[in-house]
């Protein structure tokens with residue numbers, strides 16, 4: 001397995017898409033085409049769709065799609081196993097974003113398996129550790145209140161545009177040392193990359209992101225600051241500076257991972273709360289339980305998936321998987337596994353603690369998880385203090401974006 005991120009080579013795994021590219025070893029009875037992430041049925045109510053998979057599909061099935069064929073794992077226990085065994089289920093080449101094969105790079109640390117990926121995570125861990133993100137608490141609280149000030153007197157807001165998006169994106173750009181006035185452009189790139197059904201649009205968007213980030217990195221090399229882009233650009237683990245490809249692949253992945261995920265999560269949560277005032281009242285009545293409340297909302301409203309590639313033949317649930325097969329853990333479905341979370345669709349802030357898979361587990365667990373949890377917690381606390389009663393604007397029909405980060409397009413709220 002190639003792990004030299006300074007000299008990356010495109011993976012040789014086949015990228016299969018469509019019924020004519022189902023390998024012969026896949027048992028016919030396990031082939032499905034469920035339309036996850038893009039079908040009209042999925043987009044009508046994505047989380048209900050993913051919860052329903054437990055009743056409608058086998059725990060492990062082979063999904064055929066024009067976006068890529070892959071095994072799909074629904075069970076919480078299987079996801080834990082897959083995510084904790086990178087020797088069998090590798091991340092190398094598992095990321096769907098297109099790249100130029102002649103100027104290839106790895107997305108770091110996402111595509112680098114242990115033990116090599118530790119070297120990269122160590123560079124930024126101080127920033128994203130629980131202690132590191134706690135330093136941002138006062139700043140996030142102030143930003144939350146400034147945003148609320150800007151719309152509270154209107155008696156309504158478009159939550160996604162006015163709170164769910166600016167709160168985490170502004171914090172993230174500050175951490176990275178990237179300019180706030182590029183916020184809308186960055187967000188539109190993230191949308192095109194993560195929510196397009198077209199590999200062509202994804203490819204064009206990667207070209208734009210690449211050009212921008214290369215020049216931002218060059219700028220930080222010349223003019224260091226205390227942002228994460230600069231930190232990575234000047235990193236020299238063990239005294240050896242990162243190569244240009246390593247710096248770029250690391251910054252590029254952070255950029256992709258950090259922009260869209262928190263606000264998609266917040267949009268889902270606020271939409272749910274606006275429709276469930278009894279849960280809002282419960283939260284307000286029990287403020288000391290905020291951490292469990294956030295965790296339970298993350299369980300029910302997790303937004304993304306973990307893709308891996310088999311490094312060897314392996315039998316899972318009596319099914320023979322083959323080397324080079326792709327497999328995806330449908331994390332939101334795993335979080336609805338009734339064997340682990342009884343009555344899984346019910347939001348229960350007093351559930352016995354179990355591993356919630358919103359951020360995965362294992363070596364590739366989300367580097368931004370502590371930051372995301374803190375932003376969601378503060379976002380909820382400040383909002384509920386000032387806008388304790390709110391509802392979805394009458395007449396709203398909620399539309400979901402297709403793609404690998406699941407959330408509603410807009411969340412118009414009134415109070």
Ligand code: HEM
Pocket residue numbers: 108109110111117121172253254257258259261262265302303304305306307331358359360363364365366367368369371372
């Ligand atoms: C609620 C918000 C977020 C969710 C639900 C989320 C989810 C995830 C998931 C599921 C993974 C693992 C992917 C895999 O197994 O293949 C992951 C990895 C990662 N996330 Fe997040 N993420 C969120 C926010 C963030 C933020 C804000 C950042 C950046 C500041 C970030 C940076 C990363 C990085 C760098 C990785 C790769 C870690 C590694 O491979 O070692 N994430 N995230």
